[in-house]
Amino acid sequence: MPTVAAQQRKQRTRQLVGGALTVGALVIGSAAAGPVVADPVAAPTTAGDAVQRLIDLSRQSEQLNQAALNAQTDLDTKVAAAEVADTAAADAAGVLDAARNEIKRFQPAIDRAATAALMGSRTNQLTSLLVSDSPQQMLDQMSVVDLVAARTNNQLSQYKKVSDAAATADAAARGAADAARAASAAADALRTDLELKRSELQGAIAGVIAAWGQLSAGDKSALAGSMFPPGFDRDTLLRGLVPGSGTSALAAGLTRVGAPYVWGAIGPDQFDCSGLVQWAFKQVGKSVPRTSQQQSNFGTPVAEQDLQPGDVVFFYSEVSHVGIYAGNGLMLHASTFGVPVQVAPMGSTPFHSARRY
Structure with a gap:
């Protein structure tokens, strides 16, 4: 008692x-x-x-x-x-x-063109002919008139372009x-x-x-709890993994088993759930998003029955927890405060979806 x-x-x-x-x-x-x-x-x-x-x-x-x-x-x-x-x-x-x-x-x-138009100016080739004292003067005046007209038209065109611009x-x-x-x-x-x-x-x-x-x-x-479920052999699992980004990330993540859960932590010595996933894939050269919701939209969807070691698994209806599938219904994850990074059964957490990176 x-x-x-x-x-x-x-x-x-x-x-x-x-x-x-x-x-x-x-x-x-x-x-x-x-x-x-x-x-x-x-x-x-x-x-x-x-x-x-x-x-x-x-x-x-x-x-x-x-x-x-x-x-x-x-x-x-x-x-x-x-x-x-x-x-x-x-x-x-x-x-x-x-x-x-x-x-x-x-x-x-x-402004000059507008003033000339306002004053009724009619400077053209006919005016040049009527006021010229000689054929040469007429030709000279006609050339000047043509040049002025061409320049004025060009300036008007350029003005329209810059006005539109x-x-x-x-x-x-x-x-x-x-x-x-x-x-x-x-x-x-x-x-x-x-x-x-x-x-x-x-x-x-x-x-x-x-x-x-x-x-x-x-x-x-x-x-x-324990770091590994009964009968789990990390070395045996690692030897059986087929090389790939997911399995390599799983192998990297397994080296962090025992690290404490800390809100907002991304490693290398403490993690939250999505921080562990991000860190593990970073070790194999793959950049993944930071949060569980963002991670749930990354990579390729995988059906629960088709899960392979190294796939990323998500939980709860609003996707607020994530881990890395370790085979045989197990996952590697940073669970919650007071529970270090461990390999644990998936069945106790409501499954949402999975992705393959």
């Missing part, structure tokens, strides 16, 4: 773990963009219940972690688009300025400026969203860590 002191310690553990989990759940549930969390219930009555509550909260924090990573990626994309739009707007403004300067260069000739440049500059403003506004909105998600994640992490700190050493060990 447990001693009185042991019972008191267990009671304090239940209260502290339950309180920490309740705080974390409230933090997560307070944001509309975050996952839906049920109202907290009574504090766990057993150590097993406390561990399960910790697992649930860790799962929710992982969802927030992936959401924050997605928001960061979206923000990076929007900031880059805003920078491109700003450059395009500056370039369009420069073209517009150049077009306006061209208009200024032709303006004097256009200026109008086009003006429209482009206005459009580019509008695009730059829109891109900047989109980036600002994503910054706000990212800050919210990071705040939610920090609150969830604090709840998880507080709850973890109140578990007994035995409960922590039970939660962490």
Whole structure:
């Protein structure tokens, strides 16, 4: 029978773990963009219940972690688009300025032609014939008239071209400026969203860590589990792998077994789920996206029944967890806080899809 002191310690553990989990759940549930969390219930009555509550909260924090990573990626994309739009707007403004300067260069000739037309000038070959004193003077005047007419027509043609170019440049500059403003506004909105998600994640992490700190050493060990399932032989698996980018990434990832799970970590000594996948494929020269959702759209789809070692497997309806298939229904993954990188059965996690990189 447990001693009185042991019972008191267990009671304090239940209260502290339950309180920490309740705080974390409230933090997560307070944001509309975050996952839906049920109202907290009574504090766990057993150590097993406390561990399960910790697992649930860790799962929710992982969802927030992936959401924050997605928001960061979206923000990076929007900031880059805003920078491109700003450059395009500056370039369009420069073209517009150049077009306006061209208009200024032709303006004097256009003004002279307009004045002559307004004054009723009729300088032509007939006028030259009537006012000439000699045939040679007539020829000279006719040549000058032809030259002036040709030059004026050419200037008028050039003026029309630069005017059209200026109008086009003006429209482009206005459009580019509008695009730059829109891109900047989109980036600002994503910054706000990212800050919210990071705040939610920090609150969830604090709840998880507080709850973890109140578990007994035995409960922590039970939660962490073993690095490999019973009967699993890493060396045998590695010898049987057919060379390829996926199997080579699996082999690289297996060297990280035992590394701790840390939100947002990409290795080489600590990982979150998508960080491990990204790191493993990077070791074989393949660049893959950062988050589980992005990774689920990368590569080639693979049916669950056609899985081969090295395929990338995704879990949960919103795709918020990922691992690398290790054959025989097993996967290599960075599971959750308190559970190091390990090889584990896939069956305990709701399967979503798989891809082959």
